[in-house]
Amino acid sequence: MRVVYIILQFVLFILAGPLLLVKATLTPKYRGRIGGRLGLGLKRELDVLAGVPAPRIWIHALSLGEVASAQGLVTALRRALPEAGLIFSAATAAGEAFARRHLASAVDCFMPFPLDIPLSVNRLLNVVRPDLFVLVETDFWPNFLYALQQRAIPALLVNGRISDSSWRWYQRGRWLFGPLFRSFAVLAMQTEADARRLVSLGVPAERVLALGNLKFDTAPLAAVEVIDRRQLGIATGSRVWVAGSTHEGEEEIIFRVMQRLLPRYPGMCLVVAPRQVERGAAVAALARARGLAVWRRSMGSPAGGQVLVLDSLGELARVYGLAELAFVGGSLVAARGHNPLEPAELGKPVVFGPHMEDFAEVSAALLRAGGARQVSEEEELFRVLDHWLAEPTVARQAGAQARLLVEAGRGGAARHVAVIKQLLQGGGGHGPVA
Secondary structure, three states: OHHHHHHHHHHHHHHHHHHHHHHHHHOHHHHHHHHHHOOOOOHHHHHHHOOOOOOEEEEEEOOHHHHHHHHHHHHHHHHHOOOOEEEEEEOOHHHHHHHHHHOOOOOOEEOOOOOOOHHHHHHHHHHHOOOEEEEEOOOOOHHHHHHHHHOOOOEEEEEEOOOHHHHHHHHHOHHHHHHHHHOOOEEEEOOHHHHHHHHHOOOOHHHEEEOOOHHHHOOOHHHOOOOOHHHHOOOOOOOEEEEEEEOOOOHHHHHHHHHHHOOOOOOOEEEEEEOOHHHHHHHHHHHHHOOOOEEEHHHOOOOOOOEEEOOOOOOHHHHHOOOOEEEEOOOOOOOOOOOOHHHHOOOOOEEEOOOOHHHHHHHHHHHHHOOEEEOOOHHHHHHHHHHHHHOHHHHHHHHHHHHHHHHHHOOHHHHHHHHHHHHHHOOOOOOOOO
């Protein structure tokens, strides 16, 4: 299997190499990231690593969502193992930026994650020399996992999940995915159903655990200072609702709903946070086309109006605190949804669309608890928002149920820490391999 994978890699490199070279030449930031992922230009990281103690735990997350899931675990690890060295990597620039902002006090060193080429993998493993590798949710790379096995470095999957669509792929490619999953010392899944699916793929049952969802243990947003509405240009006393992590195709629906709500609730303000902040100008243009007074967070000075486009990184959690209610994006279009626990743990009633595949368990739990509503189209979204705005007591009760659910779900981080301690006690080499 690995030989076939390496051959495919070589073919893809021949085909895509020239394009990547052009991009690296034209984009300095991209060039720097690629260099780091090849194990080049790491002087700053090497200087920091020189002072990082053992045991070294390398935690890797794919992107922003997975980094957010890891927050509670990283915080709990730092408390439980103050003497350990914590190294963190993220595969995307957005994920790395988020990690540097929110995990800097707990992490000893931030590292690039290697491209899955044996030379790059071995170069970075020789530099980091981890005693344990922790993968958050997803981002499986055969050469990297193989190199860990060769060095007897245990690998732990945390917050694992298998969606229905992924499950179909895993069943079809059992010959490919089975060995990948079996390369982990322990696979800590979110639910018993996830665990059963892994065992059916041939993973030994004694390696598979159901430890709950780490997203419940994200550093409490209630402890995050809610942003002053005056900094945003939102009028004192105005009612606010937030549409977070929206995707193309959702903003038009949201703006049409806002147009219908404004005559019923004059002075109300909508904050729209596009998932990709670089879409800020396009989202603002959509609002203007609907006749809505709009301003953008990235433009600096507060302006005021009916719609604020939050095209900035790392502020959505603080802005949720201003809201009476929240819509979670990526759910009215087929983008698999985003984390509804962020507004829920602040006691906000949550509404989302039908596409919540990446958060199926937590969204279903919120619906059962009465802390959320699920809609399938624009008219339903309008009716839910109108009902909550007209009946604020009902909205507050739904928000309270959402928050209770989050509080009851906490504890997964502590269970994961216990597994990490056991793996560290079991030993594992970290010597260089050519």
